[in-house]
Amino acid sequence: xxxxxxxxxxxxxxxxxxxxxxxxxxxxxxxxxxxxxxxxxxxxxxxxxxxxxxxxxxxxxxxxxxxxxxxxxxxxxxxxxxxxxxxxxxxxxxxxxxxxxxxxxxxxxxxxxxxxxxxxxxxxxxxxxxxxxxxxxxxxxxxxxxxxxxxxxxxxxxxxxxxxxxxxxxxxxxxxxxxxxxxxx
Amino acid sequence: xxxxxxxxxxxxxxxxxxxxxxxxxxxxxxxxxxxxxxxxxxxxxxxxxxxxxxxxxxxxxxxxxxxxxxxxxxxxxxxxxxxxxxxxxxxxxxxxxxxxxxxxxxxxxxxxxxxxxxxxxxxxxxxxxxxxxxxxxxxxxxxxxxxxxxxxxxxxxxxxxxxxxxxxxxxxxxxxxxxxxxxxxxxxxxxxxxxxxxxxxxxxxxxxxxxxxxxxxxxxxxxxxxxxxxxxxxxxxxxxxxxxxxxxxxxxxxxxxxxxxxxxxxxxxxxxxxxxxxxxxxxxxxxxxxxxxxxxxxxxxxxxxxxxxxxxxxxxxxxxxxxxxxxxxxxxxxxxxxxxxxxxxxxxxxxxxxxxxxxxxxxxxxxxxxxxxxxxxxxxxxxxxxxxxxxxxxxxxxxxxxxxxxxxxxxxxxxxxxxxxxxxxxxxxxxxxxxxxxxxxxxxxxxxxxxxxxxxxxxxxxxxxxxxxxxxxxxxxxxxxxxxxxxxxxxxxxxxxxxxxxxxxxxxxxxxxxxxxxxxxxxxxxxxxxxxxxxxxxxxxxxxxxxxxxxxxxxxxxxxxxxxxxxxx
Numbered sequence: 001x002x003x004x005x006x007x008x009x010x011x012x013x014x015x016x017x018x019x020x021x022x023x024x025x026x027x028x029x030x031x032x033x034x035x036x037x038x039x040x041x042x043x044x045x046x047x048x049x050x051x052x053x054x055x056x057x058x059x060x061x062x063x064x065x066x067x068x069x070x071x072x073x074x075x076x077x078x079x080x081x082x083x084x085x086x087x088x089x090x091x092x093x094x095x096x097x098x099x100x101x102x103x104x105x106x107x108x109x110x111x112x113x114x115x116x117x118x119x120x121x122x123x124x125x126x127x128x129x130x131x132x133x134x135x136x137x138x139x140x141x142x143x144x145x146x147x148x149x150x151x152x153x154x155x156x157x158x159x160x161x162x163x164x165x166x167x168x169x170x171x172x173x174x175x176x177x178x179x180x181x182x183x184x185x
Numbered sequence: 186x187x188x189x190x191x192x193x194x195x196x197x198x199x200x201x202x203x204x205x206x207x208x209x210x211x212x213x214x215x216x217x218x219x220x221x222x223x224x225x226x227x228x229x230x231x232x233x234x235x236x237x238x239x240x241x242x243x244x245x246x247x248x249x250x251x252x253x254x255x256x257x258x259x260x261x262x263x264x265x266x267x268x269x270x271x272x273x274x275x276x277x278x279x280x281x282x283x284x285x286x287x288x289x290x291x292x293x294x295x296x297x298x299x300x301x302x303x304x305x306x307x308x309x310x311x312x313x314x315x316x317x318x319x320x321x322x323x324x325x326x327x328x329x330x331x332x333x334x335x336x337x338x339x340x341x342x343x344x345x346x347x348x349x350x351x352x353x354x355x356x357x358x359x360x361x362x363x364x365x366x367x368x369x370x371x372x373x374x375x376x377x378x379x380x381x382x383x384x385x386x387x388x389x390x391x392x393x394x395x396x397x398x399x400x401x402x403x404x405x406x407x408x409x410x411x412x413x414x415x416x417x418x419x420x421x422x423x424x425x426x427x428x429x430x431x432x433x434x435x436x437x438x439x440x441x442x443x444x445x446x447x448x449x450x451x452x453x454x455x456x457x458x459x460x461x462x463x464x465x466x467x468x469x470x471x472x473x474x475x476x477x478x479x480x481x482x483x484x485x486x487x488x489x490x491x492x493x494x495x496x497x498x499x500x501x502x503x504x505x506x507x508x509x510x511x512x513x514x515x516x517x518x519x520x521x522x523x524x525x526x527x528x529x530x531x532x533x534x535x536x537x538x539x540x541x542x543x544x545x546x547x548x549x550x551x552x553x554x555x556x557x558x559x560x561x562x563x564x565x566x567x568x569x570x571x572x573x574x575x576x577x578x579x580x581x582x583x584x585x586x587x588x589x590x591x592x593x594x595x596x597x598x599x600x601x602x603x604x605x606x607x608x609x610x611x612x613x614x615x616x617x618x619x620x621x622x623x624x625x626x627x628x629x630x631x632x633x634x635x636x637x638x639x640x641x642x643x644x645x646x647x648x649x650x651x652x653x654x655x656x657x658x659x660x661x662x663x664x665x666x667x668x669x670x671x672x673x674x675x676x677x678x679x680x681x682x683x684x685x686x687x688x689x690x691x692x693x694x695x696x697x698x699x700x701x702x703x704x705x706x707x708x709x710x711x712x713x714x715x716x717x718x719x720x721x722x723x724x725x726x727x728x729x730x731x732x733x734x735x736x737x738x739x740x741x742x743x744x745x746x747x748x749x750x751x752x753x754x
Contacts, residue, residue: 028704030696030726032733106741118695121737125744126690151349151551152690152711181745 032119036100036111042141043099043161047092049137055085101159106181108148108174110157120157126150127178130171134164146170193364194371198298198309202359204339205297206290209358299357301368303375306346306355320355322376323750324348326526326551328369329564332362334515344368349551349713369521373506376523378751431509433500434582435568435575441543442496445570446489448537455485496569503582506752510567520564525749526550527583529710530567530683531717532576532600533675544576544600545569548583549715565716573600584669584685592666595642599673599681602643603659642666643673644732649703650723661723663708663732668743670710670736672719682719684710686736686743694733696726708732 058081066074095114102109107123131147138144144167148157162170193199202208289312297310307319329345336342341359348354360368446452458478465474493514500511504521511519529549538544546568568579580596581588587596643662650658656676664671670689672682693709700706706729710719724732 028701028726030694030706030730032730106745107737113695116695116697117701118693119733120691120693121733121740122691123737123741123744125741150690150711151713153714154709154711155691155693157691 030117030119032109032111034102034104034109036102038097039099039159039161040143040163040166041096042143042163044093044096045141046135046137046143046161047096048089051085051088051092054088055081058084096161099160103173103177108157110148110159120155122148122150122155122157123181124174124177125181126155127174130174132167132171144168148174193360193368194301194375196300196302198300200298201294201357202339202341202361203294204336204341205359206294208333208336208339208341210290299355301372301375306372308355308357318355320346320348320353322372323378325372325376325523327523328372328521329518330365330369330520331516331518337362337517346372347551370506373521373523376751377506431502431504433502433511434578435499435501435571437496437499437570437575439497441570442493442499444541445538445543445545446492448541450535450537451485451488453537455482458482496566499569501567501579501582508567508582510564518564522550523749524752525685525687525747527685528688528712529685529715529717529719530580530583532580532681532683534600534679536677538570539679542572543570544573546571546576546579547716549712549717551713573597576600580683584683586667586669587683595664595666595671596681598643599664599671600679643671644724644728646723647705647725650705650725652703653699653705653723658723661721663721663724665735665739670719672710672721674721682717684712684719686740687747687749688712689736689740689743692733692737692740694729700726706730710736 059078062074062077062081065071065077091114098112098114098117100111106125107121109119109121111117111119127148128151129149131145131149133145133147134143135145138161142164143161144164146159146162146167148155148159150157159170293310293312296312296315297308299306299308301307304323305319305321307317310316325346326349327347329347330342331345332342336359339359340362342362342365343356343358344360344365345357346355459482462475462478462482465471494516496512497514498512498517500509502509502511507521507523507526509519509521511517527548527550531547532544533547534544545566547565548567550565567583568575571579577593577596586592642664644664646654646658646661648658650661654661657674660673660676660679662673664673668686670684670686672680672684674680674682690711690713693711694706695709696706700723704726705723706726708721708724708729712719
């Protein structure tokens with residue numbers, strides 16, 4: 001829980017030593033060493049837009065409750081949804097920074113999330129196909145999403161916010177790596 | 186017999202069994218026939234006994250054509266035809282339609298051909314819309330042979346070659362019953378790569394022979410022939426098994442099967458529903474619940490019959506080309522799983538089975554049918570019910586790496602024991618009994634068990650995990666054994682999940698806010714979708730990270746060493 005507020009303050013101060021100190025102190029966090037590659041800084045724009053849309057939709061639902069049903073809790077809901085939006089907006093840069101991946105020798109490592117943190121390891125030989133998607137906003141920012149699909153639906157490795165050239169290059173590289181380590185299902 | 190197979194696998198196009206249209210459309214044929222006969226019977230009875238509707242009344246038992254209602258045609262086409270005297274025309278029409286149908290079926294049958302080549306099996310079908318499907322033999326995930334009752338009368342059987350993917354299978358229905366067995370053997374032989382190795386060796390031999398040259402053609406062919414035979418003897422898996430069918434390692438008596446079905450959660454729910462029905466109708470005189478639930482209660486009786494008839498006469502045996510499971514009473518089936526086609530294994534014990542010491546084994550396998558009824562779904566129930574000894578035998582079949590003595594101890598610990606090595610005396614949980622009243626207390630008072638030594642191989646979960654898993658935290662743990670990961674979970678529903686590392690799709694470690702506060706984490710092992718889910722809900726954060734690193738490295742290693750797509754090479 002303390003980490004969520006830490007996320008808020010983390011936006012203002014970027015200084016290395018304090019971050020390091022916090023990591024050592026909050027040792028209950030999952031952490032994995034290695035050189036994590038980050039997604040493009042422009043991806044923050046997509047996160048912000050996403051938070052905004054979430055907030056607007058929640059607010060619209062609350063207003064719907066207020067004006068159509070005249071529900072007493074409608075205004076509370078509106079307040080809560082606006083608060084959620086605010087928190088999401090504040091945390092957005094940190095969420096973007098939390099996404100990372102490593103191309104290790106034989107597998108792809110992917111991490112994501114602040115509050116709900118996860119690390120996934122997928123051997124290259126498990127690749128079935130790779131999707132590169134571009135949404136309207138991503139196109140405007142010149143970003144692509146790269147999806148690494150395995151035979152298991154639950155793997156769910158999606159690297160968002162890669163610059164288009166980098167995404168294409170990464171895709172080709174992953175396909176080549178998978179080809180050299182191919183195996184059965 | 187040998188000739189029949191060579192005939193089928195010579196790479197030419199072949200047709201299916203002549204009775205296939207009849208067998209495929211069997212139900213429809215029978216239904217139409219029953220409809221016609223059911224109607225004609227009334228007519229015949231009337232014809233024989235006379236025009237008075239009286240005597241046919243009781244005999245008809247509510248038949249639509251009897252008595253006065255027949256005069257108004259009663260919506261029945263046959264009555265109408267009879268009444269208007271157009272019998273001849275009607276018969277002509279019926280015969281015409283029948284002939285057309287037979288012609289159409291015959292044409293469809295003629296156009297439905299298949300061929301089995303060196304690397305692939307190919308099927309062409311359809312008259313107006315042609316359909317062509319080709320499946321690579323080395324991608325086969327299992328071969329399923331079914332002999333429905335009706336087809337058995339005709340000496341026919343259906344063979345299904347499953348490959349991975351939604352509804353991805355090549356179905357040949359129907360072929361001659363004895364042909365099918367031979368065909369499976371030949372297909373598995375080609376898929377295993379034996380033939381390829383053989384060809385390589387014989388080509389080499391030929392090269393050697395032609396290199397030595399001068400000795401004459403008769404000698405060289407003789408030499409190559411001997412070499413070939415040696416290679417066949419060495420590599421040919423179906424030399425003896427061809428003669429003697431493999432022996433099942435597990436026997437399930439029908440009584441035990443019946444018991445396992447009756448003593449289940451399903452029965453408990455059913456009894457509760459019946460009790461509710463009884464109370465509502467007899468005590469409260471409210472009948473809506475009866476109308477609402479009675480059909481499903483009656484339907485659930487069919488569930489028992491279905492489960493029973495699908496699992497009775499169960500057998501499981503090792504063949505050179507994988508594990509073969511057979512089952513079924515009227516419709517017999519058998520399923521062959523080549524090596525390395527099993528993605529996850531789960532051994533569970535529902536709480537009601539604990540007094541009997543029964544377990545059930547399920548697996549994840551590729552090749553999911555897209556919900557066309559349970560009959561076409563891949564068979565994932567590998568042991569309907571069995572004791573621990575049976576479980577060990579089946580596990581050893583499925584994963585030969587688990588057959589050694591120390592891993593057997595591991596399996597035993599995974600099934601019944603609790604607690605890790607240093608986390609106090611692991612109690613043999615069998616002594617805890619089924620006591621649903623106070624299981625927690627019973628578990629604590631149970632004495633130190635014999636399995637505690639073996640249990641030390643399983644990781645222990647810290648006590649703080651009891652906030653999230655109040656009962657099962659001591660059982661939650663994992664272990665590595667050579668080429669597999671074992672996960673142990675569940676207190677009431679004991680569960681041991683075994684994952685072959687070579688089939689692991691990915692590893693994930695995750696942590697939400699609650700687990701962060703408790704310094705815990707979650708560990709997921711993703712495999713192909715199926716009934717088995719492999720995850721540890723609580724695990725110490727540090728050991729989760731160690732396990733994550735460890736398992737992801739081992740999975741890559743196992744993947745590299747894996748050769749099961751050509752298992753005989």
